[in-house]
Amino acid sequence: MPTDRTIAVLSGKGGTGKTLVSVNLAFVAQHTTYIDCDVEEPNGHLFLKPSYVQEEVVTVGKPVVDQTLCDGCKICSKACAFNALAVIGGQLLIFEEICHSCGLCMHICPRKALTEVQKPLGIVRKGKSGSIAFLSAEMRIGESSAVPLIKALMKNKHSGLTIIDSPPGSGCLVTEAITHADFCLLVAEPTIFGAHNLAMVHELATLLGKPCAVLLNKTQQGANPSETYAKSHDLKILGSLPYDQELAHRTSEGLVASEQSEKYHQYFSQLLQEVEDASNPHSQR
């Protein structure tokens, strides 16, 4: 089934099996694009083991001052909304880590003492894992905002089926990642934490107007607060993946379950089909 669709795999928190689900969906789909948007801690490459064809340093502009032109008038430091500039003893200091690269200070300096210099923020890597196009990015440690990296990743999005392995949480990075998705698959664990996190990403997806459904992961005997949440909020449950020590072990080794086992190949193929059906705007049943 040729689909031109972008599926984001989300979870309120890390460690719920988001990467596991994303890489397996990509593996059974083949001829697809996998994008690892967890730029703070990318893990997809540990599973899909791509051969890289291209690396590209992503930069962001940061101001630098020419002290011979600057007269310490403080116009820029008063204007910077992020307090990234300060005039101390007549000298302009620039705190790069908190600069958001908005460009305002360079625009308003009356003496043209500020110029923009590109500084590295991280690396975008493009590769291939069999027929899967692989994209990931890694933020330089110590940087504060990786949003431009996600933007750079998304620029490389091709047509066809795309699986986005989203960053954890529900903050700015996740928002940026799912803005580009047509459908969100929410992965949830069977704990009260899991249910709480599920509620958060559900709210976020709803806020951004993205259709979504849930996959219950690590299910076991006993109560499943995530399932209860989904049922009471009319959130479609696309499947459940029982806790399996064998699967946990394979995953911890960085192996792709559907490559290793026929059972999981079938499981994820079916899940992919379900996701494609659920995300198809023309087949809303």
Place this chain on the structure above:
Amino acid sequence: MHQILILSGKGGTGKTTVASTFIALSQAKAYADCDVDAPNLHLVMGSFEKEQKSDYFGLPKAVIDSSLCIACNRCFEVCRFDAVIPGPTYRIDLITCEGCTYCLHVCPVGAIHTQPMKVGDLKLYERGEEHFSTATLTMGSGTTGKLVSEVKKQLKSCTEETEVAILDGSPGIGCPVIASLSGVDLALMVAEPSVSAFSDLKRVITSARQLQVPVAVVVNKFDMNPTITGEIEVFCFKERIPFLGKIPYDSQVIASLNKGENLACLNTPASNAIKRIYDKTLQVWKERVQQ
């Protein structure tokens, strides 16, 4: 306030479980949940006598007065965050706007002003002498790092200088983690034995070291992959990082968490391991503080 922070690099490794057990064991009078993106600690801390809630405002965001806008496109040209939406009259997407005010400075007709935006709730709970500081972020707002600092500030304001506070950290290595690490005496990293969690662990240790925060490591669900657990131990040894113990996978943990029980009152393999780790953590912390 002395701060012990529980961190994980990767989420879902049992950070909150360890933190809540530590709080119960230490009878800490001050604790906080720094994971404002997805706070979970309140789910297992029982009920509180008092709750104090205050609005948290982020940077004011830009708003366009459509009756003034002449659609000159200047704001669109300068906004680097794709927050300006062109049209017959221009609009600003409040989710993406970062409040930098560049657009304000270029609008020729003064159609843009800023407006304060509530981006979250700061919460302070009280029970006897206990103080619990936490927060929730309004969906889609991105000022996480600053809100973490507010959570810590709020806790500090009601904590004695000598008291030990336990902080449940946030996942990742970005702005919220940097904010949770600042001023901390010891960061205890809860890792899982998997290639991905190990890779995250190394990254978060690098962040902590850049901020000169001492670290220690434990492995949760170590029996899921004893080989990688061993590799983590070797890594810690080589890097001179105190390795404080291993927690086995324990199916009773999920059941008791779902019942809202604290592991400190259980007698199971996992809870006993956490108790031993707690003692060692205190030792390491004391050595650090005395230095």
